[in-house]
Amino acid sequence: MPELASVVGDIAADLSAVTERGTVASYIPMLAEVPIGQFGIAVTTADGQVITAGDAEVPFSIQSISKVFTLTLALGQIGDALWQRVGKEPSGNAFNSIVQLEYEHGVPRNPFINAGAIVVADAMLSGHQPREALGAILRFIRFVAADEAITIDEAVARSEKETGFRNTALANYMRAFGVLQHPVDHALGVYFHQCALSMTCRQLALAGRYLAFSGRLSPGGPTVVAPERARRIAALMLTCGHYDGSGEFAFRVGLPGKSGVGGGILAIAPGKASIAVWSPGLDRHGNSVLGSLALERLAKAMRWSVFAG
Incomplete structure (x- = not known):
C-alpha cells in the first residue's frame, strides 16, 4: 500500500x-x-x-454538501418521520428538476436534490424560527469540524436568494401539496443560508x-x-x-x-x-x-x- x-x-x-x-x-x-x-x-x-x-x-461555498449535515440534524430532530415527506431513491434528473416533482405529487425523490433539501430545511423549522434553525446548523458544523471559525457567507446567501427562482418554484409547488409545513420564505431562508456555509x-x-x-x-x-x-x-x-x-x-x-x-x-x-x-x-x-x-x-x-x- x-x-x-x-x-x-x-x-x-x-x-x-x-x-x-x-x-x-x-x-x-x-x-x-x-x-x-x-x-x-x-x-x-x-x-x-x-x-x-x-x-x-x-x-x-460548500453549497449542496451542506445537505448531508442538515439531513443528519433533521433525522435527529424528527427521526424516520422525515421519510414520509421525502424519498430515498436516485432521481435520474437534474438537481433542480420540477418535472419529477409534479409527477410524484410534490414528494421529492431524495434529500440531496434541491426539493428534498428544502423539505429537510422545513423539517428543521419544527418548533423553531429560521434564525434558530440556522444557529443549530452552524453549531453542529463547528462541532463536527472542531472549528469555531466556520461561518455563513451572507453575500453568497443573498446572491442565491436574489436568483433562486427555480428553488422558489419548487418550494411553492411542495407547499401546495402540503409537503412543506412552514412558510415558503422561512424554509428557503434556511436552505439558502445553509448552502452559503x-x-x-x-x-x-x-x-x-x-x-x-x-x-x-x-x-x-x-x-x-x-x-x-x-x-x-x-x-x-x-x-x-x-x-x-x-x-x-x-x-x-x-x-x-x-x-x-x-x-x-x-x-x-x-x-x-x-x-x-x-x-x-x-x-x-x-x-x-x-x-x-x-x-x-x-x-x-x-x-x-x-x-x-
Missing part, C-alpha cells in the same frame, strides 16, 4: 497541469466570480492524521469524520449519531450524492460522496478516512471535474472503494 501523503501530493501535482476543468456555476453570481484554477484536497484518517495539498486552506477542505474533511467512523468523530471517540444512521446517510450519498451523475461517480470512484456546485466534494472511505476535495469547475451534472478525478485516483491508489477488488 503506498504512503497516503505521497499519493495525495502526487494527485495535487498531476492535476495542476490539467487544462480541462469544466465551468464554474455562473447562475449564482457570487460563484461565477471564483477563479477556476484552484484545487485543494484534505484527507483525515482513523489515526487522526490530516493530510492536505493544494488550496486546502482556501474557504469555498464557507469551509476549507481541511474543515470539511474533519466535519465528515462521523460518517467515516460509524457515527463517531474517531474510532472509539465521541458519538455524533448511531452507527446505523451514519451508514444509511452514507448509503444515500453513494446512490444520490451526485445528482444524475451519481451512478457514474459510484462506477468510477466507488465511495459515498456528496458534491456541491461550489466545486467541493465530501467523500467517505468507511473505517479509513474522510476526504474533501475542491475545484470550482463543474461538469454538466454540476459536479467538480478535478474533484471527481482526484477521488477516482485516490480510491484506486489506496484501494478504498467500498466494492471489493
